[in-house]
Amino acid sequence: MSRSRNTNRLAKKIRAQTSLTLSAASRLAQQANVYLGSSVEDSPNPQQSRLEAHVAHVLASSFQDRQLNGALLGVEEAQPENQGLKLILESNMANEVLRELLPRFDHFYGGIRGVPGLRIRGSNRRVALHDALSSAQVTVMRADHGAMRLPSARDGEVLLWKRVPGVLTRNERQEAAEWADSRAIVDLRVRDVLLSRILRWPGLVNRTAKPHGFANCYTHHSGDLVIEWCCGDTVETLCANLLAHGFADGLPRERAIELISRYSAHLGDRTVILNRHGSCFYGREGEKIAQRIRKHYGS
Numbered sequence: 001m002s003r004s005r006n007t008n009r010l011a012k013k014i015r016a017q018t019s020l021t022l023s024a025a026s027r028l029a030q031q032a033n034v035y036l037g038s039s040v041e042d043s044p045n046p047q048q049s050r051l052e053a054h055v056a057h058v059l060a061s062s063f064q065d066r067q068l069n070g071a072l073l074g075v076e077e078a079q080p081e082n083q084g085l086k087l088i089l090e091s092n093m094a095n096e097v098l099r100e101l102l103p104r105f106d107h108f109y110g111g112i113r114g115v116p117g118l119r120i121r122g123s124n125r126r127v128a129l130h131d132a133l134s135s136a137q138v139t140v141m142r143a144d145h146g147a148m149r150l151p152s153a154r155d156g157e158v159l160l161w162k163r164v165p166g167v168l169t170r171n172e173r174q175e176a177a178e179w180a181d182s183r184a185i186v187d188l189r190v191r192d193v194l195l196s197r198i199l200r201w202p203g204l205v206n207r208t209a210k211p212h213g214f215a216n217c218y219t220h221h222s223g224d225l226v227i228e229w230c231c232g233d234t235v236e237t238l239c240a241n242l243l244a245h246g247f248a249d250g251l252p253r254e255r256a257i258e259l260i261s262r263y264s265a266h267l268g269d270r271t272v273i274l275n276r277h278g279s280c281f282y283g284r285e286g287e288k289i290a291q292r293i294r295k296h297y298g299s
């Protein structure tokens with residue numbers, strides 16, 4: 001199919017799924033530059049999306065701007081498998097992904113870090129992180145197929161995943177209940193679906209981290225995920241790529257996307273917030289920062 005027919009088709013799709021005007025939808029469609037084929041496969045059930053959303057949320061809060069080789073959440077590739085999801089991790093970041101995800105009580109922090117209820121099985125080359133309360137599961141592997149190191153307790157930490165294998169501790173139950181029923185969040189389904197899609201679509205979101213090897217991601221609360229970057233794709237290009245692959249599929253039209261300015265957009269009513277600096281934020285420092293990050297991971 002010709003490029004212009006594709007662009008027209010995408011503009012119609014964007015117009016149908018969002019409350020953008022036809023001219024805004026056409027402008028976005030013209031900027032889409034990545035075609036991965038059909039829409040990315042969604043998680044098969046609400047428990048699975050809830051777990052994947054929590055994984056994305058924890059990784060965004062943990063890594064912030066400490067990524068290597070453009071792996072925004074430490075993830076290079078995501079492959080749906082059976083009822084779950086397989087994540088191919090940036091090899092140097094893989095141990096830290098495990099450390100951040102597995103739940104532990106941190107006495108200095110005064111609460112739980114990681115994903116409550118997450119437990120492990122499998123080998124150290126292919127670790128299955130499963131939810132103790134449901135069949136939801138995310139499998140992780142290093143991109144170089146090497147072995148991963150399971151985290152050991154740091155000062156002030158109690159490793160809950162190791163201490164109580166089959167059940168949740170009281171603190172974990174409380175934390176899991178808060179994630180599943182955050183009163184401040186209007187639509188938990190939208191949060192779970194969109195954050196799960198962020199995790200399932202590294203080929204698109206990692207483009208924000210590509211020019212420098214890292215980008216900034218963080219969260220304000222349990223209902224959002226922010227991505228901030230400078231060079232590379234514009235906000236409209238990223239939005240166009242996401243919408244082209246079905247990022248807004250099944251969302252209420254009026255909440256699908258809001259273009260705030262040339263440098264900012266909200267998806268799913270501020271569930272995913274995209275901010276791009278107007279000029280390069282790092283300049284010549286970019287390479288030095290990347291080297292410091294590399295040193296941090298010991299590579």
Ligand SMILES: [Zn+2]
Nearest residue numbers: 230231280281
């Ligand atoms: Zn830059």
